[in-house]
Amino acid sequence: MERGYRGRILMVDLQEGACREEEIPDEVYERYLSGTGLAARILFDRIPAGADPLGPDNILGLVSGLLTGTGSMFSGRWSVVAKSPLTGTWGDANCGGTFSPALKHCGYDGIFFRGISPKPVYLLVENRKAELRDAADLWGKDTIETEAILIDRHSRRRQAKVACIGPAGEKLSLISGVSNDRGRMAARSGLGAVMGSKRLKAVVCTGVLRIGAFDREGIRRLSKKCSKFVLAPVPFVSGKGAAVMGKIMAKLPVNMAMDGILMKAVTRKWGTCAMNQMSVQMGDSPLLNWKGSSEDWTIERSSSVNPDLIVSREKVKYHCYSCPMGCGGICTMTGKFSETHKPEYETTLALGGLCLNDDPESIFYLNEILNRAGMDTISAGGTVAFAIECYERGVLTKEDMGGLELTWGNSKAIVALVEKMIAREGIGDLLADGSKRAAERLGRSSIDWAIQAGGQELPMHDGRNDPLFSLHYSVDPSPGRHTTGAFLYYDLYQLWKEVKGLPKVSLISRKDRRYVVDDEKAAMGAAMSQFKRVIDGAGMCLFGGTLGISRVPLFKWLNAATGWHKTPEEYLEIGARIQTVMQAFNVKQGVEPKDMKISERAIGRPALTEGPNRGRTYDLETMMSKYWERFGWDPQTGKPTDQTMEKLGIGR
Numbered sequence: 001m002e003r004g005y006r007g008r009i010l011m012v013d014l015q016e017g018a019c020r021e022e023e024i025p026d027e028v029y030e031r032y033l034s035g036t037g038l039a040a041r042i043l044f045d046r047i048p049a050g051a052d053p054l055g056p057d058n059i060l061g062l063v064s065g066l067l068t069g070t071g072s073m074f075s076g077r078w079s080v081v082a083k084s085p086l087t088g089t090w091g092d093a094n095c096g097g098t099f100s101p102a103l104k105h106c107g108y109d110g111i112f113f114r115g116i117s118p119k120p121v122y123l124l125v126e127n128r129k130a131e132l133r134d135a136a137d138l139w140g141k142d143t144i145e146t147e148a149i150l151i152d153r154h155s156r157r158r159q160a161k162v163a164c165i166g167p168a169g170e171k172l173s174l175i176s177g178v179s180n181d182r183g184r185m186a187a188r189s190g191l192g193a194v195m196g197s198k199r200l201k202a203v204v205c206t207g208v209l210r211i212g213a214f215d216r217e218g219i220r221r222l223s224k225k226c227s228k229f230v231l232a233p234v235p236f237v238s239g240k241g242a243a244v245m246g247k248i249m250a251k252l253p254v255n256m257a258m259d260g261i262l263m264k265a266v267t268r269k270w271g272t273c274a275m276n277q278m279s280v281q282m283g284d285s286p287l288l289n290w291k292g293s294s295e296d297w298t299i300e301r302s303s304s305v306n307p308d309l310i311v312s313r314e315k316v317k318y319h320c321y322s323c324p325m326g327c328g329g330i331c332t333m334t335g336k337f338s339e340t341h342k343p344e345y346e347t348t349l350a351l352g353g354l355c356l357n358d359d360p361e362s363i364f365y366l367n368e369i370l371n372r373a374g375m376d377t378i379s380a381g382g383t384v385a386f387a388i389e390c391y392e393r394g395v396l397t398k399e400d401m402g403g404l405e406l407t408w409g410n411s412k413a414i415v416a417l418v419e420k421m422i423a424r425e426g427i428g429d430l431l432a433d434g435s436k437r438a439a440e441r442l443g444r445s446s447i448d449w450a451i452q453a454g455g456q457e458l459p460m461h462d463g464r465n466d467p468l469f470s471l472h473y474s475v476d477p478s479p480g481r482h483t484t485g486a487f488l489y490y491d492l493y494q495l496w497k498e499v500k501g502l503p504k505v506s507l508i509s510r511k512d513r514r515y516v517v518d519d520e521k522a523a524m525g526a527a528m529s530q531f532k533r534v535i536d537g538a539g540m541c542l543f544g545g546t547l548g549i550s551r552v553p554l555f556k557w558l559n560a561a562t563g564w565h566k567t568p569e570e571y572l573e574i575g576a577r578i579q580t581v582m583q584a585f586n587v588k589q590g591v592e593p594k595d596m597k598i599s600e601r602a603i604g605r606p607a608l609t610e611g612p613n614r615g616r617t618y619d620l621e622t623m624m625s626k627y628w629e630r631f632g633w634d635p636q637t638g639k640p641t642d643q644t645m646e647k648l649g650i651g652r
């Protein structure tokens with residue numbers, strides 16, 4: 001019977017050069033789904049305690065999603081997984097593009113690598129056949145060059161799809177990622193370095209095997225309805241109007257619950273760059289290495305990255321596989337490169353507002369060179385902002401910087417510094433492993449200016465504006481991630497419409513209530529983590545989820561693909577199991593969950609004196625404790641209890 005998933009993975013031993021298929025029993029999918037859920041179970045069982053993330057015992061996985069290829073919308077996301085060398089925790093990095101269906105067309109739900117190859121190699125996979133090939137001629141090439149060579153070399157009936165690392169991963173930068181589709185990055189957790197440590201340059205998929213599903217017609221009906229919602233036009237204001245809206249929202253004493261209709265409108269029109277100015281004005285964007293406010297980055301100053309200006313450079317829209325929304329775009333550039341993926345909001349703020357850089361050309365250029373190098377733009381921007389503050393405070397000197405005047409907003413110096421980080425040259429060698437590692441070497445209180453969770457630079461959403469962002473940065477098994485939970489997401493998911501017992505949000509709520517720690521927020525936080533685990537097991541895009549569960553029917557698609565009859569509550573229980581096995585992975589690896597808490601500055605300690613977040617701080621520690629308790633983990637330590645492990649049938 002066809003169930004959406006393949007029921008099979010490929011295990012590659014790079015030391016021995018051997019590839020071996022493994023059948024995965026149906027019950028594993030019923031308990032963990034596919035994607036990162038399946039991967040969490042495999043890595044928890046097989047990576048020994050205390051494994052060196054860059055050593056032979058670490059296992060690197062590339063996984064698709066259960067719904068990928070079944071005809072469900074928004075289901076083309078794939079993930080890279082391993083023990084993270086950046087945080088020492090469970091590491092995953094999620095990515096769009098076209099690699100996920102290609103992996104499944106080869107006959108596998110995931111490909112896992114252990115060991116270290118004696119020489120650079122790439123894996124060529126086609127219809128359940130795989131072989132390692134020499135990559136000597138590719139080593140040193142950037143992601144886009146590598147992909148082009150391998151597509152040219154291996155495309156036959158269908159274009160080959162390639163996931164690869166660039167020079168950053170080869171040089172073991174702890175903030176490097178894995179790329180597909182000319183610079184779409186699985187950027188977080190430093191997993192490019194794991195791939196580089198294994199001397200694995202790329203994975204090339206050329207398969208054409210059909211992907212089955214239990215009820216294709218049912219999926220088609222659901223997808224048709226979903227597409228109709230996504231494609232229905234919604235009028236919306238201009239980019240400048242969005243900024244003004246953000247300013248008004250910051251001044252109101254109340255929050256208005258966001259709805260997926262609004263999300264759809266802005267995401268389709270602009271993509272994430274819709275937030276470039278609006279988020280600054282409402283207090284969502286951290287500025288000046290988290291010590292500034294919208295007073296430092298006024299509407300006038302940030303107008304150089306106004307969403308309308310960014311989109312005016314879009315020569316064609318970009319859709320990931322099976323996505324009706326198409327939040328991406330390919331933009332034109334002048335100079336060394338002719339085009340680049342449209343810079344995401346995260347990229348623009350990390351390399352822009354966080355460093356007070358208002359030069360859009362430098363942001364487009366940095367976006368492209370970081371994508372080519374295979375380096376995470378969020379961590380790169382966070383590390384540059386940290387370095388600027390070190391320079392401002394005299395911990396780094398002009399001599400240390402190789403002559404660069406690394407002042408706020410000096411775009412030439414910022415570009416030159418990122419180039420050094422990519423090349424691991426001079427001060428760039430220290431910074432290529434992120435801000436926390438650099439601070440540990442620089443000393444002199446600089447750790448206070450490395451704004452991170454567990455060693456990973458924080459994304460561009462300020463928990464002083466939405467404290468549930470901070471909660472998830474601190475409690476996610478892969479710390480410092482903005483894609484798991486926030487009040488914003490809870491409003492948008494509208495899970496209470498389908499999952500019994502979850503708190504319902506009202507259209508208007510008092511802002512100050514957000515900072516009060518209570519059981520309701522723990523329930524919201526836990527539900528979002530569980531839901532995100534289901535999203536990643538299905539291979540769905542988070543932006544699909546933000547349109548609302550009744551419009552993007554994830555649970556119904558899963559039942560139609562598999563023939564299961566699971567309730568929404570049962571799917572959230574699967575999410576709890578996956579979350580718990582990821583946390584158990586961390587505990588097995590010696591991680592203390594409470595040490596993953598975000599930097600004090602990001603919690604408002606000390607509080608800002610200007611801007612929308614002035615005076616705001618909150619009791620994050622109690623929030624974390626309540627969240628852990630909600631999962632049945634020890635509320636003091638954050639470690640899953642034996643009873644919870646047993647209840648979820650995980651085993652040690």
Ligand code: SF4
Nearest residue numbers: 096320323327541543
């Ligand atoms: S909404 Fe954007 S990121 Fe998500 S699948 Fe579509 S194009 Fe990709």
